[in-house]
Amino acid sequence: MNTSIRQAAGSLLVVGLSSPQLSSLESAWLKLVRPAGIILFRRNIVDAAATRSLLDRATALCAEHSFRCVDVEGGAVDRLRDALAPIPPPQAVMQARERTGKTSLIREHGELVAQAVKAFGFNTTLAPVVDLTLGESAAVMGTRTASATPAGVEEYARNFIAGLAAHRVLGCGKHFPGLGGGTLDSHLETPAIHRSSRELWQKDLAPYRALGNQLPMIMVNHASYPETPGRNQPASISSYWITTVLRKRLGYRGLIFSDDMEMGGILKFMPIEVAVVAAMRAGMDLVEICHSPELIFRAYEALIAEAERSRAFHKLIVARAGRGARQRARLFKGGVSTARSARQLEALRSRILGFGATIAKYQPTPETPPA
Numbered sequence: 001m002n003t004s005i006r007q008a009a010g011s012l013l014v015v016g017l018s019s020p021q022l023s024s025l026e027s028a029w030l031k032l033v034r035p036a037g038i039i040l041f042r043r044n045i046v047d048a049a050a051t052r053s054l055l056d057r058a059t060a061l062c063a064e065h066s067f068r069c070v071d072v073e074g075g076a077v078d079r080l081r082d083a084l085a086p087i088p089p090p091q092a093v094m095q096a097r098e099r100t101g102k103t104s105l106i107r108e109h110g111e112l113v114a115q116a117v118k119a120f121g122f123n124t125t126l127a128p129v130v131d132l133t134l135g136e137s138a139a140v141m142g143t144r145t146a147s148a149t150p151a152g153v154e155e156y157a158r159n160f161i162a163g164l165a166a167h168r169v170l171g172c173g174k175h176f177p178g179l180g181g182g183t184l185d186s187h188l189e190t191p192a193i194h195r196s197s198r199e200l201w202q203k204d205l206a207p208y209r210a211l212g213n214q215l216p217m218i219m220v221n222h223a224s225y226p227e228t229p230g231r232n233q234p235a236s237i238s239s240y241w242i243t244t245v246l247r248k249r250l251g252y253r254g255l256i257f258s259d260d261m262e263m264g265g266i267l268k269f270m271p272i273e274v275a276v277v278a279a280m281r282a283g284m285d286l287v288e289i290c291h292s293p294e295l296i297f298r299a300y301e302a303l304i305a306e307a308e309r310s311r312a313f314h315k316l317i318v319a320r321a322g323r324g325a326r327q328r329a330r331l332f333k334g335g336v337s338t339a340r341s342a343r344q345l346e347a348l349r350s351r352i353l354g355f356g357a358t359i360a361k362y363q364p365t366p367e368t369p370p371a
Helices: 003-010 024-033 048-059 090-100 104-119 135-144 150-165 197-204 206-214 239-249 272-282 293-309 311-331 342-361
Strands: 013-016 037-040 067-070 072-074 173-176 217-220 255-260 286-289
Touching (some): 003 293, 013 024, 024 048, 024 293, 072 090, 072 104, 090 104, 090 135, 090 150, 090 342, 104 150, 104 342, 150 197, 173 206, 239 255, 272 293, 272 311, 286 293, 293 311
Parallel strands (some): 013 037, 037 067, 173 217, 217 255, 255 286
16 A cells, blocks of 8 residues: 555544543544544533643644644534633624724634633634625524624624634634525535525625635535536535635635535535545545544545545645645644643633623613513
8 A cells, every 4th residue: 555645645634533532443543544633522522631631642643733623613613611611602792893893802702712722722713604694594503603794704704813813723714605595504404505606706705805815724615506607516525616716716725624524414415435535626625524433434545545546636635635734834833832720721711701791791682572
């Protein structure tokens, strides 16, 4: 077996673990696969010390300069809320900004998220959400979206990313090219979003166009856009969306990351073996597989098998892996942040709670129904 193929295939994956402790089985397959990084969820997180220990042990078996990912947007998607303190959702922060005129509230939101994830040993948070707040997706997205207008989304994302960057935490804009017009949850189904290319360009894609390469990483979703040249193919495996639009038309040079490849939005469309190969051919840099060791291994073996069968695919993944290694070395050259003391963690918790109280003061009050 050509070692370069195995190394390349593994370094295109970001993977999840099962619990707060690293099992002997997980150690074995991590040592074999050597993924680009780890993503943890609430099932993995007890406290800061245990989380750091888990990340240290797991990433020692990963590729060099590994991703240490977590989803902390604030609100409903906040994997640290039980272990630290609940961080307000983007929509509430943006409403407070609109009522006070203080853009600094958004920046503070980003800074608190960054400090929280660093305290637990992470270097990447999969935020901000760059989707529009639209009626179609309200039941699915809830308070995860910041604004109904492209300008509002851009303002939120730009300041949030600045807050992360101030603490050397990597952010990830999501969910390209936009889930605002979706009515289905892509965790379960493939949403078909019936927005024209023109509407998407002027609205959903406007924040990405404005932000350019200020977003170090962009996550691509599993929705389809039947009214566009992408047709019924999920964006995560679409060369139209990844290469033609994101790389060429928008000129994006950062890392392109898939939403979880275990979601029904893609697995109900095709098997994971087909999906990961299609995603790489379409221009994806990294695929995320968050739960099942079986699916992680199947994806890994599928990339290797395709590279053995196709010289062009072999060349593609080796080049993609080399580019990814260079990007990681640049992004994470400072190494892992130092552990916080109990006193520092308590002070951070107090700041988060204080920020939450400030944001809560500026929320719209529900109208009292007439007697």
